[in-house]
Amino acid sequence: MRILIVDDDAGIRKTTGMAVELMGHQAELAPGGARALKIIGEEPCDVCFLDVNLAGENGLDLLEKIQEAQPGIVAVMFTAYANISTAVEAMRRGAFDFIPKPFTPDQIRQVLGKIERERKLEQRVRQLESQLTAGAPEIDFESTEPAMQRVLQIVFKAAETPATILLLGPSGTGKSVLAREAHRRGAQRDGAFVTVNCPSLSRELLESELFGHVKGAFTGAAGDTTGKVAAAEGGTLFLDEIGELPLEIQPKLLRLLQEREYERVGEPRVRRANVRVIAATNRDIEAEVKAGRFREDLFYRLNVINVALPPLRERPGDLRRLADAALQFFSAGMGKRVKGFSPEVGEAFARYEWPGNLRELRNVIERAVILSSGEEIAMADLPEQFSSCGGAAVQVGAPVTIEQLENEHIRRIVASSKSLELAARTLGIDPATLYRKRQKMADGQGSAE
Numbered sequence: 001m002r003i004l005i006v007d008d009d010a011g012i013r014k015t016t017g018m019a020v021e022l023m024g025h026q027a028e029l030a031p032g033g034a035r036a037l038k039i040i041g042e043e044p045c046d047v048c049f050l051d052v053n054l055a056g057e058n059g060l061d062l063l064e065k066i067q068e069a070q071p072g073i074v075a076v077m078f079t080a081y082a083n084i085s086t087a088v089e090a091m092r093r094g095a096f097d098f099i100p101k102p103f104t105p106d107q108i109r110q111v112l113g114k115i116e117r118e119r120k121l122e123q124r125v126r127q128l129e130s131q132l133t134a135g136a137p138e139i140d141f142e143s144t145e146p147a148m149q150r151v152l153q154i155v156f157k158a159a160e161t162p163a164t165i166l167l168l169g170p171s172g173t174g175k176s177v178l179a180r181e182a183h184r185r186g187a188q189r190d191g192a193f194v195t196v197n198c199p200s201l202s203r204e205l206l207e208s209e210l211f212g213h214v215k216g217a218f219t220g221a222a223g224d225t226t227g228k229v230a231a232a233e234g235g236t237l238f239l240d241e242i243g244e245l246p247l248e249i250q251p252k253l254l255r256l257l258q259e260r261e262y263e264r265v266g267e268p269r270v271r272r273a274n275v276r277v278i279a280a281t282n283r284d285i286e287a288e289v290k291a292g293r294f295r296e297d298l299f300y301r302l303n304v305i306n307v308a309l310p311p312l313r314e315r316p317g318d319l320r321r322l323a324d325a326a327l328q329f330f331s332a333g334m335g336k337r338v339k340g341f342s343p344e345v346g347e348a349f350a351r352y353e354w355p356g357n358l359r360e361l362r363n364v365i366e367r368a369v370i371l372s373s374g375e376e377i378a379m380a381d382l383p384e385q386f387s388s389c390g391g392a393a394v395q396v397g398a399p400v401t402i403e404q405l406e407n408e409h410i411r412r413i414v415a416s417s418k419s420l421e422l423a424a425r426t427l428g429i430d431p432a433t434l435y436r437k438r439q440k441m442a443d444g445q446g447s448a449e
Helices: 010-022 033-042 059-069 081-092 105-134 146-158 175-185 203-211 250-259 285-290 296-302 316-333 343-351 357-371 402-416 420-427 431-445
Strands: 002-006 026-030 047-051 074-080 097-101 165-168 193-197 236-240 276-281 305-308
Touching: 002 010, 002 033, 010 026, 010 105, 026 033, 033 047, 033 059, 047 059, 047 105, 059 074, 059 081, 074 081, 074 105, 081 097, 097 105, 146 165, 146 175, 146 305, 165 175, 175 193, 175 236, 175 276, 193 203, 203 250, 250 296, 285 296, 316 343, 316 357, 343 402, 402 420, 402 431, 420 431
Parallel strands: 002 026, 002 047, 047 074, 074 097, 165 276, 165 305, 193 236, 236 276
Antiparallel strands: none
């Protein structure tokens, strides 16, 4: 790293510079602000060691000037023992750490090692974010469906407040993606987005993962852990599938939501938390409350803002646009020139019930692009469950039942309508009746819900 050392004591500048160069870094020396700003103006530095008390200058004022001249530079303050309170103030202004005078080369080595570890961690996070972005289509938060438009409107408005958000809906509808977008649009966007998958662990391990534990709290607790609540400090805690949260942990979560307090497992000390909570579930929470599997008071505390994401089969107006976006993404990523879908595939997509929702759509199209051999996705490229959705449509006058004719008519109207409400109006029935008929059609095909 290129390290700038700013101190009005020539001896400290020289010995510190020698120490960092022996550690394999490049040292730049400056007796005061003018020279320091000139050095970083010529070439950026990675780290700046800065004395709080400079001859004729205030180190805190110079810290701000250096940060303005080079945003992102890591500043470490030098201070006498009597000025530690000043160094703490410098850290509040953005300094990374401070070293009290007199200091040793080993103290310099320790703080540089800490900086290097954090730099590597940040690089790793950026790499993972890049991999995630490259491995999935860009998320589309637009919709032509009134129900989905309403969901987005409510969530994005609530995102600007600290209110708890509860996202409901079947698996694969995009609850976790929407939760992350709500975090990105909120005041806590600079904090971490931390996910807890509630059904993934036993009660004991889940409590430890959520709140942390101290050494010896239980068998196998060889050291202290901070927990996901602490990791989300200043950011968002996303509780995925909260409907499966064990009853024993629910009072502790209620306390976190109401009092912003919690305790690590095995530790009596009460800790404060500054986290925004977003929860999601594919279960009927009210039914869980009635069955005694979910606390009523916790439900009402979570239920400040709640929205239900519609399944993909209730978003016919969005289906083709989402499919086209996924096709373009996977075609480009695999170096293929697949430009569209055959008419039969388009018809099959419109008829299919999509029990796996957006997740299933993405997987189906990725598979189809892999298997495709032409410029269009054909029926042969789709999984077997689509075979009953394609082919020739039922025709009036053909040897079919009235029910088959009705089902075919409903499928066509739904596929050509911008929303289920409009489809119901065209069919001359109310939306609830249309929903029941489509549910019956899905059950008749053996589709899972």
